[in-house]
Amino acid sequence: MWSTIGELGEFGVIERVTARFPRTADVILGPGDDAAIVTAPDRRVVATTDLLVETRHFRREWSSAEDVGRKAAAQNLADIAAMGARPTALLVGLAAPPDLPVDWADGLAEGLRAECAFAGAAVVGGDTVSAGEITVAVTALGDLQGLPALLRDGALPGDVVAVTGFLGLSSVGYSLLEAGIAGAEDAVRALGERARPGGARAETADAVAAAAAGGPDDAPGWLACLREHRRPRPPYARGPEAVHLGARAMLDVSDGLVQDLGHIARASGVDVDVDSAALVPEPALSEAVALLDGLGRPGRPAVQRMLFGGEDHALAAAFPPDTELPPQWRPVAAVTAPGAGGPRVTVDGADAEPQGWEHFR
Template identity: 50%
Template sequence: MSSQHVPNGSTVAELGEFGLIRAVTENRRQPESTLLGPGDDAAVVAAADSRVVASTDVLVQGVHFRLDWSTPQQVGRKAVAVNLADIAAMGAVPTAVLVGLACPADTPADLVRGLTDGMWEEAAGAGAGVVGGDMVQADQLVVSITALGDLRGRAAITRSGARPGDVVAVCGRLGWAAAGLAVLHRGFRSPVSVANAQRFPEPVYAAGPAAAKAGATAMIDVSDGLLADLGHIAEASGVGIDVRTELLDVHPRLVEVGTALGADPLHWVLTGGEDHALAATFPPFADLPEGWRRIGAVTMPDSGVTVDGAAYAGESGWQHWLS
């Protein structure tokens, strides 16, 4: 959408609900899976598989993002990415996104345009469309996203299929968003690549369907931290999981940032959330898809998650409702 649709300096109240909706939906391209996009009471999305994978997340200003750290476009990208990563983690291909937006009446319309620009950009990059949603007045900025996906004839990959002897593997970055959060909290804005990892994740959407095709037995989006999320697989599958630190990729840039801040980069890799990499288990002799790397193994039933054979000291990842 070009800026000519939003008068300079206007607020969402001045533009009005329908004017704002037109401004952020006109002249947008949709994928073939969008049979009917924004403009009616509901959208129509193709579901050739006859099953629809669905996920939703809520992002609250000051909790999940800060506009003094991130541009509206980056927040929009993040809001969509965290949901589409869940779709990929089920082995599905993203098809559509629905947006719920709550904001104060004096919110600049340009801010909303930036948010939606980021949403459209991220959705398009995953092959999905932004097909509808709702906008309401609220005391603070809240973004809610519902994402849909298509299994394309395959079984959904859940958390409960891991078996002893399986290989544990990941695809995507680990520890970068946690390092970025540490950088931003210290008042720095560089290294930009690290700070940007906190501002918006870069999930490898195609890795989920690829893992499903390769026979993955369980899979999860790493949103709360590697150990915490592997713990969900271990609990759901009734198994143990052991992570080997010598197999983890601790990027030199994370080592540099950790040294500068007096922090352990391995801790970021093991427990940092919001990278939205994918973690999965595969049969012992399966060929891992491109981009996937082995980091450990599934162990004896109900033995929990260990690191190099021992319990990990400290929190394993993000926990909601705790300050």
């Protein structure tokens, strides 16, 4: 059998990987031709693209291939949800060294497949090329279902900014990996499997909603944070929900809450003040922060993680002041007319130094 993708060859990799991808009702033509064809029921298509590069965005010793696939899919599908759209399709480019094990490519494909299944989308196309390092390029498509898109520029003074999904868990998960927790990998995995209902991760939006309401799930907190770093779980269904609730602006919290709310502030021409008392850490987050302290690697406290930690792919949206929000949407900030120095984001009325994740610098 083939052990590396170099032995298998480009067409072999593509055939092997695409065999794994089921079709959905949105797939008119899947992989295998010059291009795919996907439904666009309301005559508009939402589209976004992101790259993940090894060592920059993931490390093979810290994340399995399936983790990388799930994360690559999740961060793009979350961008679709953040427009208020329903994810429909994914296209994936894989650049990788010829000595990459076929197992790794299989795992990546499985992760992409599983995350798409979770979000209701399908992998419809791809490309593989040889390169010196692993780069995963993902494009996601989505359907606005006849509703207006939620951009960043619609927030008005008086609006309430609410968040759904996790904040800070991915950040502390990353710190745990930096602190060397990956040395306990086997124990971590065994615990992780045991903690999942039926031995598998819950794959419904309801399960995620329940988890968001009651904590990530019943895994040990630090393990939950590791897992959220490796496999963030964006609240996909909450994106279209925000449109129905009357939200006026929305985005995906990928670079940290303060930094990302800055995009809404600038695009909408408003100030946004975060109420730090509204940022109640998940027990898992607090537990992981305490573990880091116990390991002699104290870092940012939990609320700082929630303000500045990226990659959880929560959604943040500005709602009119009288909106009745479901409990999964947690009000965390107020929108006001821009004052001196605005548009800007403050925390408890004071300047907050954004410490998000910006590439190249």
